[in-house]
Amino acid sequence: MSDFTTTRRSFAKGIGGTITLAALGSTASAQTAETWTTAETPTGNTLYDVERTANGVYAVGAGGIVLHRTDTGWERVLDGGPTGNGNSLYGADVTDDGERLWFVGASGAIGEMDVVSQSVDDHSAPDDVTNNFNDVAVTGVAGSANAYVAGDSGKVYYSFDDGATGTWDYTTPGSGSAVNAVDFYDARSGHIVDGNKSVFATDDGGTYDKIGLADANANFYAVDSDGADDVWIAGGGGMIHHWDGAQWTPADTGDASLRDIEVAGDDGLAVGGGGVVYGRDSDGWNRQSTPTGQNLKGVVRGGVDVAVGAGGTVIER
Template sequence: MSDQRPTLTRRTALRTLAAGVVAGTAATGVTAAEEAGWTGAETPTGNTLHGVVRTVDGVYAVGGGGVVIRRTDAGWEKVLDGGPTGNGNSLYGAGVTDDRERLWFVGSSGAIGEYDVTTDGLMDHSAPNDVTNNFNDVAVRGPAGEANVYVAGDSGKIYSSFENGETGTWDAVTPGSGSNVNALDFFDDRAGHAVDGNKTVFETADGGVYERTGIADANVNFYGVDSDGVDDVWVCGGGATVFRWNGSGWRTTDLGDASLRDIEVADAGDTGLAVGGGGAVFEFDGHEWRQRDTPTGQNLKAVVRGEPDVAVGAGGTVIER
């Protein structure tokens, strides 16, 4: 049985055109009529938002100071302040169970939280095995209460629990040189990919052993990964660069200058979004990446596709489409 710390609730917690088609390296202009209509949204925080996911209760975003906010019909509202421990540790990544009923988030000083969006219950899994390093990202597979949880560590380790983060069930592995693991994503219960600060992509088939799978001569740091299958992986990084693995080789697309921090592409590969510095948003149509006009110059940190598409970033920025 887990010795999860006391449950909080939302009610007891603080509730208080320069665009272009890119086919390889160059961009050409498009008209305003072609723009997809990104608009800014008011939010109850000025803290940087680092992660965003879609749940059965709508879109949630997490960020600096441990803030968690939720999109409602009336706008964005604050759900939590202070993170899973209440100590104000910043949150750098978010994930969601397969049934989208549990929101997981990770951050500084070993912060790990599990939030039940159907009951407003918060469970604290922080400092697994007494580890208090910064955590950069989290991936979750399986249903609420029975999930496999994977956490990307700033110390170069990947932490995993196959028993929903219960105390004593965490293992750790260093897949590479010890460089910070910036992002990870899983397409199956124990199969997925991770990227680190040493320009390396790792793959795993069992959630415990990781093998290097690229990328040679990348020359940019990697910040985001979308793992849709053994032969379908997308990576984004510095220099507005997008990499795609098709099972036999990596294809590189240079989108300009912005440092891209997150990428999400549909499993079918027919649409996708990547976001990054200076309010940059790029959209994939199955063939080409097109830069979209946005109402912000703030650095964007994360994006989630859906209805609506939502991107989040510095200064509490949220843009929607």
């Protein structure tokens, strides 16, 4: 779940480091020059993820809907998902050149959209697998991408040949708990988090090592890794964890479950239940004012920051 211009990320193998408590900014709403505002959308369906492409911002959601942010507002560009069966879409990612939007969801749904023509290639049910897919990461450029899909069954499905039929394989990194989120920083190197409070790393795209997180007291729902020494995890109970290459540092933002996180340098955003948005700067994480109480599911940073969630909610800044 990353801006296509963002440098891809890595993570060192092995469980290491100690845990220290992060400095957390005031939980009062941060006063900034920019204000979050509500955008009108053509759907009441929950939107689960949002991505920035070479042709603007796209959001995906329940019922297989895909929305596109245009100069005149948000427009519906796909109904029913890649198969037309109405399977909900839970995760999305974009190729390194920004030309293809990949999305995954219920009943094995996997689609690849050309963001200019908005035509869709259907890669659903690889090897006849129809489990729910929670998230996707893609590396490489349009037409030759590596795809990694987080499965609700605890498996990661992957293809090193742009999702072509017969090129998919899978692995089970942990105990079989649902893989909730996946993010890759390089062609075959990245991270996943699962429903057993675990973080796993791979450097070949097919085998994974558990690298944490010891003594976690909440599930993880999002991962954003910016380098071997710069990885962010967000989850239940308002918890954010950061790896700096030597230690894990937790930050407790409050009670809201956090569902997505995106960080670059000192700047970052995390979103979650009840319409909460936390922004990060050099002073730490601070809650920002938002115009919604709807649960937020996804966020993307850029020239215009966008967060999406329940009831077709889109807020922008």
